[in-house]
Amino acid sequence: MLVPLDRDSPVPVLRQLYLELRRAILAGAVPPGGRLPPTRTLATRLGLARNTVVAAYEQLLAEGFIEGRVGAGSFVSRDLPDAPASPPAVAGAPPPPVPPASRRFAGAQAHTGTFGTVPFNTGRCTLDERTLQVWRSLTLRRLQRPDPAWLGYADPAGPPALRQAIARYLRTSRAVRCEPEQVVVTTGAQQAIDLMLRVLLDPGDRVWLEDPCYPAVRAALAAADARVVPVRVDAQGMDVAAGIAASPQARMAYVTPSSQYPLGVVLSMARRLELLAWARRSGAWVLEDDYDSEFRYAGRPLASLQGIDEGGRVIYIGTFNKALFPGLRLGYAVVPRELLEPVLAARLLSDWHPAALQAGVVADFLEEGHFAPHLRRMRQRYLAARDALVAALRENLADRMEVEAPEQGMKLLARLRPGLSDLAVSAVAARRGLIARPVSPMFIAAPPVQGLMLGFSGHEPGALCWAARELAAALAESDERLLSPSPSGAGGGL
Template sequence: MFRHAQLESVKAFVGDPAHAGVPLHGRIQRAIRQLILDGALEVGRPLPASRPLAQSLGVSRDTVEAAYRQLHAEGFIERQVGSGSCVSRRARLFAGANAPRRPQAAAQAPRLSARGQALHGTGGVNTVSAPRPFAPGVPETRNFPLHVWERLQREVIREHGSAVLAHSPAQGMASLRRTIADYINLERGGHATPDRVLVLTSSQQALTLCANLLLDAGDRILVEDPMYHGASRAFDAAGLRRVPIAVDAEGMQVARLQRQGHDARAVFLTPSHQFPTGAMLSLDRRLALVHWANQNDAWIIEDDYDSEFHYAGKPTACVQGLDPHERTVYIGTFTKSLFPGLRIGYMVLPSALVAPMTVARSLMDGHSPTLSQLTLARFMEAGHFGAYVRAMRGIYVARRDALLQLVRAHLSDFVVPQVPAGGMQLPCFFKPGIDEQAVLEGARQAGVALQGLTALHASRTPQPGLLLGFAAYTPVEMEMAIKPLATVLRRVTGQV
């Protein structure tokens, strides 16, 4: 029978508001099961008959019987006619299963594989659900035409019915692949066909696939210096050896590939809008890059980062469109151009890579949601995507200029801004003698989100500074954040 403390424990569990969503018999069953798991009810211990237990708990006898039947079905108790119920002999397997771990065991690091250690060691790629100035790489979502998206989604459901609830092909829905190919060819000067498009969840997934399918652990990959942190972490997790190539006003210094890239298997770059400097790879360097890759049997991994948001004329054609040898993997995403919650990115692949990349993707997460893909395809086909990007381009350039004015008004004693021709963030380099880490920590305490530039460099003498995102924030929101940032800088430099 139950001791007084055990009965009170069952009563407390049953009456706990946190369990209000569980049926009454389920609460009783879980309370008794927990006593068994904790070892408080030993093997062979008789349980109270259903009638007196029901009276003690203030419930019906049927409720207790339902709880006992479930415990019996799960093997926690044994029931015999005329003998009542008792804790099952099999409870020896259960007893103590939920006992608290020893403190020293809980503090021990888990035993991970070498690959697991590499993955954990990268620190991952942080995302923010409620961004605040000046978190970079975050698009404005408050202006998105949700009413249009909702209408198109309803049209898709009416047309396709329950088929939108089914699996999508691992390569992606045909209508979306066709629309993406048309967009790349028209807007980016690419050579894309629907059969060479692979729909993914993000550019980060594309980078992970490239790192693991195109190279082996220990292989050399040429990268920009500085470079996008999501790419560096994907490559580090795959065990690749990154070889930094300096960036100047014309992008990656491609001439250095001949000296530093003789045995490299691939090169990664963001030619349309280099992250974080904003430089655009010149045409002659693009052509030289294509020639190098063909001569060295290497892959070009082209992340067309922020290519939609170019503020001074049309951007140069993508490298993929200049490559007749099919050595280029082109990566794009709708996370920045539309909204992060969409979770749709893509690759345009050389023909020989379509099958292996699709198989690998199917092992990672199967496929992208069918309904989202069909809705996006319709959104693009109807011209809404182009109209939205044009509208946001105007908003973003105005916000870039507003941030530039704020920086010059409040931070001119501390930073030198580098005005980008496109993108969603403004690089600002510190004047000599300013401790970047102290500024980042002070800003964090002041509630200002920042990305430091030093961590994006591989060189030993990087130029410290800040990367200020502006796309997701109104001029008023940026002004409210720039003032505490100025206070932090004055404190760090001893001006207050």
């Protein structure tokens, strides 16, 4: 038996020997029932320690590839099938074809944005020293007195204490009408959205989607094999009348009413009532994604759409991943009672339940009154970062873009002057190590706005001012490559 070994390989010799012997057995070089060389003989032939060969044989024996016979040696297991008649795989051969069903997920990862601390990256959060100190204390307290329930399987809806704390917080801060048993704790808003799509939609169902839209939801709808009905957005938010005209019997509508993603406009009260009336009349469901309402810089946070829903058609979705930090992976959905059973069954089939220990820390953070002071401090920091970024953009890039300070959120929309392409500007920024996310790809059917989504939360004001100057310098060097491909892509109004 030929057993090639590479002494210069980083793979340990024992591992190489085991893999080569297994390959020879599977290829039929030694047929079922065939005898392997004695360990001493093979060790001498290969120049190895006998213990190395014995260890390889023992691994093959444990996995059922060989069997030992006292006084006779080691033999290939007779239970293995004969080697296939087909030729072995050829190096460089094309991989097996991808199943057609997998195409539903094609490109989904591209919609998640970019990770890291690069200036202008969106979704970044800041934990100041006071919050970190409290978080450490709460975590250590739970580890010092662990409850056995935290270490085992748990309720798919999440720990009761956290659900009670979330329900109390939502009733007070967002005017959400809910009881703790309606709260389903998830690993973020995206999982909550995915659960609702799997429970409520059949393949081919029509879903209203804001145009422009949150790209990750568009990808999730494609994965659910839903038919997207783009509904234009204007200064009052989603144009409900346009949605009714396009698809009056749609199964669902997805909206971001408090701060439309990506344009930042608020869904007007008239439109909210019109949307709820349509949902009641047609039996449709409304997914309200309230992704960053905690960070409002002018007045109190706007009341939720769910809070004025008299027909029980709105599913409210929120997250702590932005109010605290994305690595927490903790969100929630407020689910109408009649949907609880199928939603919890779907949750059980996906990842069973949220992490009980981390969820307990969040419950303590809420119940002991740490969340509200944390939000106040973060609003102050994010407001300072927002104002610094707006001032820096106006000072350095006024001839390239128009910027308004958003009243809510963790990012702003910079609308490019007519003739500029946001894709080209984004590419130029990337070469300078900056993330300037183009907005035009977020449009589906409506004429695209040429603009950039620039994050300010989680970034120091000085870093944002530096990044604005860098972006201005990069654009000054690349004028000829920044033109928009067509007049329809001009910046300006909604």
